[in-house]
Every structure is written in C-alpha cells, then in structure tokens.
Amino acid sequence: MKIGIDMMGGDFAPLEALKGIQSYFSENADPAQLFLIGNEEVIKPLLSDFSFPEEAFTIVHAPQVIDMHEHPTRALKEKQKSSISVGFHLLATGKTDAFISAGNTGAMLVGSVYSLKPIEGVLRPTISTIIPKEDGKTGLLLDVGLNSDCKPEHLNQFAVMGSVYAQNILGIENPKVGLLNIGEEEGKGNLLAQAAYPLLKENKHINFVGNVEGRDLLIDKADVMVCDGYTGNIILKFAESLFEITNRKQIEHEYFERFNFENVGGTPVLGISKPVIIGHGISKAKAFKNMIVLAQKMIEKDILQKLQAELVA
Amino acid sequence: MKIGIDMMGGDFAPLEALKGIQSYFSENADPAQLFLIGNEEVIKPLLSDFSFPEEAFTIVHAPQVIDMHEHPTRALKEKQKSSISVGFHLLATGKTDAFISAGNTGAMLVGSVYSLKPIEGVLRPTISTIIPKEDGKTGLLLDVGLNSDCKPEHLNQFAVMGSVYAQNILGIENPKVGLLNIGEEEGKGNLLAQAAYPLLKENKHINFVGNVEGRDLLIDKADVMVCDGYTGNIILKFAESLFEITNRKQIEHEYFERFNFENVGGTPVLGISKPVIIGHGISKAKAFKNMIVLAQKMIEKDILQKLQAELVA
Numbered sequence: 096m097k098i099g100i101d102m103m104g105g106d107f108a109p110l111e112a113l114k115g116i117q118s119y120f121s122e123n124a125d126p127a128q129l130f131l132i133g134n135e136e137v138i139k140p141l142l143s144d145f146s147f148p149e150e151a152f153t154i155v156h157a158p159q160v161i162d163m164h165e166h167p168t169r170a171l172k173e174k175q176k177s178s179i180s181v182g183f184h185l186l187a188t189g190k191t192d193a194f195i196s197a198g199n200t201g202a203m204l205v206g207s208v209y210s211l212k213p214i215e216g217v218l219r220p221t222i223s224t225i226i227p228k229e230d231g232k233t234g235l236l237l238d239v240g241l242n243s244d245c246k247p248e249h250l251n252q253f254a255v256m257g258s259v260y261a262q263n264i265l266g267i268e269n270p271k272v273g274l275l276n277i278g279e280e281e282g283k284g285n286l287l288a289q290a291a292y293p294l295l296k297e298n299k300h301i302n303f304v305g306n307v308e309g310r311d312l313l314i315d316k317a318d319v320m321v322c323d324g325y326t327g328n329i330i331l332k333f334a335e336s337l338f339e340i341t342n343r344k345q346i347e348h349e350y351f352e353r354f355n356f357e358n359v360g361g362t363p364v365l366g367i368s369k370p371v372i373i374g375h376g377i378s379k380a381k382a383f384k385n386m387i388v389l390a391q392k393m394i395e396k397d398i399l400q401k402l403q404a405e406l407v408a
Numbered sequence: 409m410k411i412g413i414d415m416m417g418g419d420f421a422p423l424e425a426l427k428g429i430q431s432y433f434s435e436n437a438d439p440a441q442l443f444l445i446g447n448e449e450v451i452k453p454l455l456s457d458f459s460f461p462e463e464a465f466t467i468v469h470a471p472q473v474i475d476m477h478e479h480p481t482r483a484l485k486e487k488q489k490s491s492i493s494v495g496f497h498l499l500a501t502g503k504t505d506a507f508i509s510a511g512n513t514g515a516m517l518v519g520s521v522y523s524l525k526p527i528e529g530v531l532r533p534t535i536s537t538i539i540p541k542e543d544g545k546t547g548l549l550l551d552v553g554l555n556s557d558c559k560p561e562h563l564n565q566f567a568v569m570g571s572v573y574a575q576n577i578l579g580i581e582n583p584k585v586g587l588l589n590i591g592e593e594e595g596k597g598n599l600l601a602q603a604a605y606p607l608l609k610e611n612k613h614i615n616f617v618g619n620v621e622g623r624d625l626l627i628d629k630a631d632v633m634v635c636d637g638y639t640g641n642i643i644l645k646f647a648e649s650l651f652e653i654t655n656r657k658q659i660e661h662e663y664f665e666r667f668n669f670e671n672v673g674g675t676p677v678l679g680i681s682k683p684v685i686i687g688h689g690i691s692k693a694k695a696f697k698n699m700i701v702l703a704q705k706m707i708e709k710d711i712l713q714k715l716q717a718e719l720v721a
Contacts, residue, residue, distance in 0.1 A: 229653050240590055243598035277553055277641040285556035285638040309645030313653055325598040326639050328590040330646065332622030337650070340626055342540050346661045350653070 098390045099191035102133030103178040104198025105378045109138055112197070115383025116152070117145050117186070122384075126151050127391050130191050133178045136159050138334075157181040160198075163376055167201030179247035181204065183210035186369050193390035197374030197382070204241055207364040207371045208213045214399060216406045219249045220366035221256060222373065224331045225265075228317075228321070235261050236275075236320045239362070240328035247291040250274070250321045254301045255405050256365040257319035263396045264389070266295075273307030273317025275326065279343050281305070285325060300405050305339065360385030363393060365402065370394060412504035415446030416473045416491040418513025418691045423453055425510070428696025429456045433698075439464050440704050441476045446491045447471050460534050470494040473511075476689055484522075492516065496523035497684050506703035508674065510687030512694070518556055518683045520677040528717045532562045533679035535686065537644045538578075539633070540624050540666035543601060548574050549588075549625070549633045552675070554640035560604040563587070563634045567614045567679040568718050570632035576709045577702070578631075581628070586620030586630025588639065594618070608634075613718050636649060656709030669689060673698030676706060678715065690716060 100116070102109040109376040112131075120126055128151060131138060135156040160176035161170040171180055179198055183206040186194045196203050198347035204222075213220055223237035237253045238245065254272045261270040274295055281292050283306060295303045307317045312330065322330075341347075352358075360382045361374035370393040372386045393399075413429065415422040425444075441464060444451060448469040457581040472490035474483040477574040484493055487596045492511055496519040498504040509516050517535075526533055535552035551558065552565045554678045566584045567713055587608055588595040594605050596619060620630045625643065635643075651667035652658075665671075674687035685699045705714075 150608075182468055229656070237422070243590060243601075261442035276641060277556060277638055285636070288556075288638070307640035307648075310649040310652075312642075312646050312648055322642075323598070324641060325590055325601070329588060329625075329635075329639060330642065332590075333625050333643065333646070334622075336623040337621075340663070344663055345660065346659065346663070348657065350657055350658045350659070 096127040096343045097130060097191045098127045098387060098392065099130040099182045099185050099194040100383070100387070101134055101178040101194070101196030101198050101284065102131050102138055103157070105374060106195040106376050107379055108197070109133055109141065111379045112383045113145055114148065114168070114380035115387065118380055118384040119387045120151065121149055125255065126314040127387070128153070129387070130155050130185060130279050132157050132185070134160070142315070145238050151189050155181060155185065161202050163199055165202070165364065166303055167199060167205040168212065171206055177207055183359040184292045187211055188232060192394050193355070193372065195372045195374065195386045195390055197376060197378035198363070200376070202374055203373045204364065207367050211367045211369050211371070214403050214406060215264070217366040218252055219245070220364050221253050222362045222364055223251050223257060224327070224362060227350070228315055229350070230315050232315055233265050235265065235322060236322070236327055236330060237322035237365070238322070238327050239331040240324045242366070243288060244325070245323040247287060247294050250281070250291040250323070252259060254295055254298065254303070256402055257321060258301050259398065259402050259405055260365060261319050261364070263401060264392055265293035267318045269392055270318035270320045270333055271304045271316070272301045272321065273304055273311065274313055275307060275320050275322035276306035277322055279306050279308065310404060352372050355384040358385065360389055363389065368399060370399065409704065409707050410442040410443060410504045411700060412468070412489045412495045412498050412507040413696070413700070414447055414495050414507070414511050415444050416453055417509040418687060419689050420692055421510070422446055422454065424692045425568035425696045426454055426458055427693035428700065429460065431693055431697040432700045434463065440700070441466070441698070443468050445470050445495045445498070447473070458541070460667045468494060468498065470640055471679040472513050472705045475510055477497055478512060480512060480513070480518040480629060482516040484515055484519055490717060492519055498683070500524055505707050506683035506685065508685045508699045508703055510674070510689060510691035513686055513689070516684065516686045517677065520680050521673065524682050524684070526679045526680055527716050527719060529623055530560070530679040531565055531575030533677050534566050535675045535676060535677055536570060536573065537640070538672045539625060539647070540626055542663070543628050545628055546578050546633050547625070547633060548578065549643060550633070550678070551635070551637035552635045552642050553646040554677070555637040557638070558636040560600060560602060560607050563600070563604040563636070563677065564607040565679070565719065566634045566719060567589065567608055567611065567616070567632060569715055570634060570717050571614050572711065573676070574632050574719055576711055577712060580613050583631035584617045584629070585614045585634065586617055586624065588633050588635035590620050590621060592621065666668055670695040671698065673702055676702065683712065
C-alpha cells in the first residue's frame with residue numbers, strides 16, 4: 096500500500112507533516128509505504144531530526160508549491176512540478192494508492208475531479224465532515240462545500256456515498272440517513288429538499304429516516320445527513336468555530352474537544368476513482384497522522400469498490 | 409399603547425403567559441395596555457393568583473384554540489374565534505398596536521402575511537434571530553425560515569430591514585451587513601449568493617462589508633447577516649440546540665446561556681404593516697415578558713415607519 100503525502104501543503108509545512116509521519120510510524124508496526132512529495136532541498140535536511148524506517152518512505156522531489164490563495168485551475172496548469180500536481184500524477188498513474196494534502200483546497204478539489212475520473216455513475220463527487228453527536232457517536236454531514244448548488248439527484252447520491260463511508264469507515268451499521276431540512280414532515284422545506292425527499296424515500300440503497308432539522312444535527316436522529324454544499328459548508332465552519340470559541344473562552348469540556356478537526360484530520364473526496372484526502376490549512380502533526388490512518392483504512396476497506404457497487408446496482 | 413397577547417399559544421399556556429405579564433407589570437411603572445386574548449373561562453379563574461393593575465389589562469374572549477400541529481391556513485379559516493384569529497383581527501382593525509403569540513408558528517406567519525398588509529414595496533416579509541457574538545455583542549441573522557427559497561432581491565431587502573431593526577432595537581450604530589456565504593471574495597458561493605452580492609454592494613441604505621462565512625457567525629465581522637430562510641432556519645435551530653446540549657451536559661458558561669431563546673422572547677415578523685412577535689412553543693414567563701417589552705419598543709421606536717422610509721427611499 097502506497098500513500099502520497101503533500102509535504103508542502105498547509106500553514107505548518109513541512110515540519111508538522113514530518114511530525115505526523117513520525118507519529119504514524121511509531122504507532123504502526125507494519126506501515127504503508129509513504130511517498131513524501133515536495134521540495135527535497137527543504138525536506139531532506141529536516142529528516143535528521145526524525146527516525147523514519149528507511150524502507151517505509153520515499154521522497155519524491157517536487158520543486159514548486161501552490162500557495163493557499165492561488166487560483167486552483169490556473170495554478171495546477173502552470174505549476175506542473177508542484178507537490179499537488181505531482182501528487183495527483185502519481186495517484187492517477189497508479190504509483191500511489193491514495194493522496195493526502197493540507198494545501199490549497201481548491202486545487203485539491205479541482206485536481207480530484209479533473210486528474211482522476213469520477214466513479215462510474217457518480218454525478219458529483221462530494222466532501223463530508225464528521226459531526227460529533229451529543230451521545231458520543233459520530234455523524235456524517237455532506238456535502239460541505241464542493242457543490243454549492245445541488246439538484247435532488249445529487250443529494251440522493253450523497254446519501255449513498257455517505258452511507259457506504261459511515262458503514263465502512265465510521266463503523267456504523269445500517270446508518271440512518273436524514274435530509275437536512277426545516278420542518279419534520281415530508282413536503283416541508285425549500286424546493287430542493289421537497290424534491291429530494293421522494294428520491295431518498297424510494298432509494299433502496301439507504302436507510303432513510305426522513306427530515307432532520309438544525310436542532311437534530313448534534314443528536315442521534317440520523318447518522319448521515321445530506322444537504323447542498325452551501326448549507327453544509329456554513330454548518331461545518333460554524334461547528335469548527337465552536338471549538339475555537341470554547342478554547343478562547345477556556346470552556347473546557349470533552350464534548351467541544353470533539354469539534355477539533357485535528358481529531359479527524361481531513362475529509363476524503365468521495366465519488367472519485369482513488370482515495371484523496373484534503374486537510375485543513377492549519378493541520379498539525381495529529382491531523383497529518385490521522386489523515387494517513389484514514390487513507391490506509393479507505394484502501395484496506397476498498398471503499399471505492401463498495402461505493403461503485405452501491406451506486407450502479 | 410395597546411398590545412394583544414395570545415394567552416392560549418405555546419406549551420405552557422396560559423399560566424406562563426400570565427406569569428410573564430405579572431413580571432412585565434412589576435417592572436413597568438407606566439405599562440402598555442395589555443389585551444389578554446383567549447378563553448376567559450380558563451383565564452379568569454387563574455387571575456386571583458396574580459395582581460395585575462385593573463386599568464392596565466382587558467380580557468378578550470376567544471373560545472377556540474389553534475393547536476400546534478394544525479394546518480395553518482385551514483385552521484385560521486375554520487377557527488375564526490381562535491385566539492390567533494381574534495388577535496390578528498384586533499390588530500388589523502387598529503384595536504391593538506401589536507400582537508404576540510407563542511402559538512402555532514405557521515398560523516402566525518400566515519396570519520401576519522394575509523391579515524395584515526406588507527409594508528409598501530416589501531417583496532417578502534421576514535423573520536430573524538439574535539446571534540450572541542463571542543465578544544458580548546449581538547448580531548442579527550435573517551431570514552430564519554419564513555422564506556425557504558429566496559431571490560437575490562429578497563436578500564437585499566432583508567439587509568435593509570435587518571439594518572433598521574439592528575439600529576433601532578438592538579442599538580447598533582451603522583450596522584455592518586454581511587452576506588452569509590462560503591468563501592470570502594466576491595463571486596464565491598452558490599448562485600443566490602453570487603447574484604445577491606452586487607445588489608448588496610450597490611445598496612446605499614446599508615453598510616455592506618462583504619461575505620461572512622460560517623466561522624464568522626459568532627464573531628464581530630458583521631452585525632446583520634443575510635441568507636435564505638432554509639439556511640437561516642437550520643443555523644437558528646442548531647444554535648438553539650447548543651444551549652440545550654450545554655445544559656444537559658452541565659457545561660455552565662454565560663456564553664452559552666446567551667443562546668437561550670428565552671432571553672429574547674420571540675422574533676418579530678419584519679416587513680408587515682403592524683408589529684407581530686412570534687414566540688417559541690416552549691416559551692415560559694421570561695420569554696413572554698421579553699416579547700411584551702420588545703413589542704413596546706417596536707411601537708415606541710416606530711420601527712415600521714423607519715422600515716418604510718428606508719425601503720421606498
């Protein structure tokens with residue numbers, strides 16, 4: 096198993112990525128082969144501070160960097176030797192089995208959709224976020240920003256992809272799927288939700304439990320919650336800000352600690368033909384380690400095969 | 409000044425309404441004239457437990473009740489002697505200057521829009537919610553559910569109505585208006601946000617500061633935040649659930665106490681020709697008192713006149 100890691104992505108690159116890799120190696124007796132993609136002149140001198148197993152990593156030189164605020168499409172086109180471009184190239188050509196980056200999110204999304212094929216039948220790849228439920232369980236919300244305008248059939252596919260992910264990666268048996276909406280009954284909501292409801296209800300690949308409201312996001316009403324990416328992104332960032340605010344206000348409680356995105360690491364792009372995981376720009380060691388673990392799990396569980404099976408069946 | 413109160417609305421009617429009224433009278437030497445609208449056979453026997461000033465209230469008999477789960481339009485048509493129908497009739501005919509209810513929200517919204525005229529030029533009346541900012545300030549989010557699908561020009565009017573309300577009721581000078589969106593720059597977001605941005609930017613009646621993201625909701629980036637009612641309602645209910653969850657988890661902090669909707673009481677329907685305030689179904693005494701105070705303030709500040717002035721100018 097080969098996992099590519101963008102060493103130049105994120106605000107704390109490459110040092111925090113290296114720390115995360117160290118932590119991954121320390122905790123895994125039989126680690127995946129890691130491809131450290133980035134400027135070797137920057138990376139190599141730092142390696143003496145770490146003790147990576149020689150046989151378990153390879154440095155892949157990529158002298159360019161796509162900055163956080165560069166225009167995604169233009170940057171990918173112009174910087175073919177950037178760590179992100181090289182990362183996608185390795186993945187697309189089968190030299191790696193997964194790719195991780197905490198770099199320019201837009202470039203990662205564009206690269207995911209254009210360097211790799213979508214899974215057959217997928218209308219729109221999607222990104223998700225973990226939702227810490229009040230009772231200790233974990234929910235999944237999607238889409239959280241890849242698709243700011245959606246059609247009903249997109250939400251219907253998000254439900255399938257979210258269910259496969261929740262079952263295989265989060266370990267939730269027969270995940271309950273809810274449609275994020277305003278009001279409980281069928282027929283409520285905006286035009287999108289009204290049109291999506293009957294599709295979800297008829298969908299035999301999911302365990303649809305109806306509408307969930309804003310107040311249900313954090314409680315155990317649905318495991319997988321689907322909405323358009325505009326709404327989902329606002330909720331995601333609102334939830335992330337709760338962790339920051341409680342931190343700043345020194346409100347210490349394990350519940351809000353669970354809103355710390357570092358615990359999850361990153362979000363996979365679901366619906367494309369290879370595992371790609373996008374991290375937060377401010378990812379530190381823990382986030383990098385968790386992204387590697389997540390990539391490994393996605394490969395081991397053969398998530399993409401399972402997604403395809405559900406989507407075309 | 410005459411304020412009508414639906415005594416039969418909400419889960420704890422009429423007792424908590426009575427307690428709220430008592431509290432209002434206790435705190436106001438020169439109170440408004442209150443019209444207690446509801447079944448007098450239920451209300452009168454309870455009055456002996458309270459000491460309302462004789463001259464400051466009138467009971468208006470309304471023998472019917474619209475239940476929380478009744479179909480709004482049908483209920484309003486069939487139950488013309490319900491407290492909500494009578495309340496709107498008194499308001500529409502000028503016998504009261506404002507109307508408050510914690511009853512069936514749908515019936516209150518339908519009644520607001522159809523019993524009363526919209527203010528001239530208003531495309532869509534709107535409802536809002538207070539957002540407790542991290543720094544102790546108060547923001548306003550609208551729409552929060554009256555308009556689940558919106559057009560750009562609706563958001564543009566919400567911005568004006570929200571600004572007038574924020575300035576006059578919340579006491580925010582020259583309120584900063586933000587467009588709730590995903591991404592900071594102009595051109596980001598879903599189709600609605602992309603189209604609304606230039607309208608807001610050109611609008612001379614507001615102090616537009618650009619896009620605000622989910623992570624900015626609770627910080628001091630914008631005072632008035634506009635979005636469609638689907639998104640706003642989900643945020644509102646999500647925020648309300650935070651108060652409940654922190655309560656259940658016994659996370660005690662004054663910040664989360666500020667998410668207690670009872671502190672605000674209710675939301676006014678903005679854009680209609682008379683003040684109408686809709687309370688939460690689970691409103692208790694404090695919420696009722698605060699709704700009366702809010703209604704009084706809206707009348708005193710002549711909010712509707714100011715709204716009209718900004719909207720037609």
